[in-house]
Amino acid sequence: MELLDVQQVQEVAEKIKKQFQAIDSVEEISIIEAVGRVLAHDMVSKEDVPGFHRSTVDGYAVKARNTYGSTESMPTFFHITGSVEMGKDVNQTIQEGQAMYVPTGGMLPEGADAVVMIEDVEVVGDLLNVFEQVAPRENVIFKGEDVYDGEVVLKKGHRLRPQDLGGLAAIGVTKVPVYTKLKVGLLSTGDEIVPPETEELLPGQIRDINGISIAAAVQALGGQIIYGGIVKDQFDQYLSKSQELFQQVDFLILSGGSSMGTKDYTSQVMNQLGSPGVFVHGISIKPGKPTIIANCNGKPVMGLPGHPVSAMVLFELFGRQIMNQLHHVNENPFAKQLRARISRNIASQVGRTDYVRVQLEIRDHELWANPVFGKSGLITNLVKSDGMIEISQYKEGIIAGEWVNVILFS
Incomplete structure (x- = not known):
């Protein structure tokens, strides 16, 4: 029997970078529909946000220097000249020793550079007693402080999150150019695999787990899944179905049949789909x-x-990389990681990278990662896990209490 020609994790990642080119097809969609999609162009603001100086509290707009030395026992006195109305311009200018009431979000009058919170003042007729000094810019957001005119708010290749859509709305953008959804084909293989809706399993049968979990992982990354169903371990049928699905998609995933058993045809099928063919086995x-x-x-x-555990872990490592690469995604590799202490010793084999599922818990005000051990055929190992840790090929294991990086599952 032919043996696997194993390669190191980093070596595989580098080969993927060199093998595939990004897809440049673009469409414009409403920001309401854009969560999870990938920006095709930089988004540049054409205005300042906010467009005026505004208060962050309910209080009184003043010149900060006039409040210096104010205390409860020795307040500073101001003359109240009026109040600001929400959503309206202010046509007054604050002079020395003057104050104007301003609600949260209201426009700061000309001449003022700070706001004293309403809790720190007392109103007596048209006089204001101020019991707390403020510094310039205190309790104020200045014009363009959030976004300035000409600023790049979001860069090409960014996968849009809910907060990003809020940022786009703030600068008046309602439609965004995004890369068209990647079409990802998924074909499950195996004589023992049956659809999840099968009510009664015959001896030796198992429901198709990967067809659901991998499809969901693809969709979580903004991809469009095209499910090809289940194909039996018959080479001609496997090849025919793969060729049919291959023509419809940007990225094809075949689940099962990847080892070196007598009925594991995946590598043979791949080599007939096109050249140069298999570069990692x-x-x-x-x-x-x-x-x-x-x-x-x-x-x-x-x-x-x-x-299922192996499939999910490998998709998270390399399927995600492939999708990001096809979509120009600039993903921060640390964005989905947390630091935690490992709760027990874990042995590992030098020369092999191990990924151990973990469950997170707070213990004594620290984050701890508890290993979830079990065979890779048990889907509940993943159900119980929040993420996984990597044990480098150069280490013989990790020691209880050691700090580790937890890669969070999507």
């Missing part, structure tokens, strides 16, 4: 060693192990 990793990745006429095809 085996990764020095646990779980997920028999993963396959191919370049078929410039299009990525990935063969994931059938075990």
Whole structure:
């Protein structure tokens, strides 16, 4: 039997970078529909936000220097000249020793550079007693302090989050140019695999877990899933179905049949889908060693192990990288990581990168990661996990109490 030609994790990541080119198809959509989509151009503000100096509290607009030395026992006195109305311009200018009431979000009158909170004053007729000094710019957002005219608010390749859409709304953008959704094909393989809706399982049958979990992971990254169903372990049928699905998508994922068993046809199928074909067949990793990745006429095809834990871990590591690369995504590798202490010793094998699922908990005001051990065929290992930690190929393990990076699951 032919053995796997295993490669290191970083080596595989570098090969993926060199193998595939980004897809440049763009469409314009409403920001209401844009969450999870990837920006195709830089978004530049054409105005200042806010467009005027505004108060962040209910209080009185003043010249900050006039409040210096104010205390409860020795307040400073101001003459109240009026009040600011929300949503309206202010045509008065604050002079020395004057104050004007301003509500939260209201425009700051000309001449004022700070606001004294209403809790720190007393009104006596048209006189204001101020019991607390303020510094210049205190309790005020100045014009353009949030966004200035000409500022790049979001860069090309950014995957849009809810807060990003709020930022775009603030600068008057209601439509955004985004890359068209990646079409990702998913085909499940195996004589034992049956649809999830199967009510009664015959002996030896299991429901298709990867067809649901990997599809959901693709959609979480903004991809459009095209599910090809389940194909039996028959080479001609497997090849025919793969070729049909391959023509419809930007990225094809084959679940199962990636090891070196007598009926594991995935690598053979990939090599017939296009050239140069398979460039990864085996990764020095646990779980997920028999993963396959191919370049078929410039299009990525990935063969994931059938075990659900292995499939999810490998998709998170390399399927995500491929999707990001096709979509120009500039993703911060640390954005989905937390620092935590590992709760127990974990042994590892030098020369192999291990990914261990963990469950997070707060203990004594610190974040701890509890390993979730179990075989890669058990989906509940993932259900119980918040993320995973990496044990480098150069380490023999980690020691209880050691700080680790937790890669959060999508």
